[in-house]
Amino acid sequence: MSNEVLENIKSRRSVRTYTEQQVPAGDLNLILEAAAYAPSGMNFQTWHFTAIQDAAVLTELNxxxxxxxxKSDDPHLQERGHSETYCCYYHxxxxxxxxxxxxxxxxPMDCACALQNIFLAAKSLGIGSCWINQLGQTCDDPDVRAFxxxxxxxxxxxxxxxxxxxYAPADAPVKEKKLVAGTVTVIR
Structure with a gap:
């Protein structure tokens, strides 16, 4: 028996290469609506979703x-900070x-649930997605915070x-998902 929701979950993969084609406003609105329908602690819905489609704003944010x-003490992060080509959101x-x-x-859990809804809604609309963590690491930096x-x-x-x-390019490779054994325990 086929289940559309379960198939969408099982076929979703992170996309790290994108075409220049913009996500249409109607699809973006559906994705943001899906985010807002995620569960939240006590149903307080204290989150905020900020969608950026302006290339100049994205470049400045990067x-x-x-x-x-x-400014980091971590050599790996310093390398990214000085790289001419580094783009945290994969363009x-x-x-x-x-x-x-x-x-x-x-x-954090409320936001994780909302992000999962974003990824699944995007997949259902034929739109690729990837979780981006770098802003979580840097949002307290004074320059980043002001922006x-x-x-x-x-x-x-x-x-x-x-x-x-x-949108992923047509020739973008799709990684096979290999489940790690021993990650599920069922007690009956």
Missing amino acids: EKIKGAFA APTLVIVSNEPTRWWA LTRLGIPENHRVYGCAALG
Whole structure:
């Protein structure tokens, strides 16, 4: 028996190469609506979703993130910060930033549920996606924080993840998913 939802879940993969084709406004609205329908602690829905489709804004955001990485003590992050070619969102034409009030201990989990809904909704619409963590690592950097505030992200929020969205090239490789044995226990 085929189940459309389960097949969508099982066939979703992270996409790290995108064409220049922009995600249409109608599809983006459906994806953001799916995010807002995710479960949230006590149904407080304290999250915020910021979708960016302006290439210049995305480029500036990437530069701010690289600037924060350049200040890091971690050599790997420093290397990314000084790289001319590094792009944390893989040049996707759309980036959705998911933020929340950090005062609630379940804020990261609420955002993770919303991001999963984003990925599954995107997949169902033929749109590729990838979880982007770098803004979560750098959102407290003063330059990054000031930029996020300019974008309308509430000042009392921290970023818990982002979703790169766009269309994968037709020849993009698709990794086979191999499940790790021993990760499920059923007690009856």
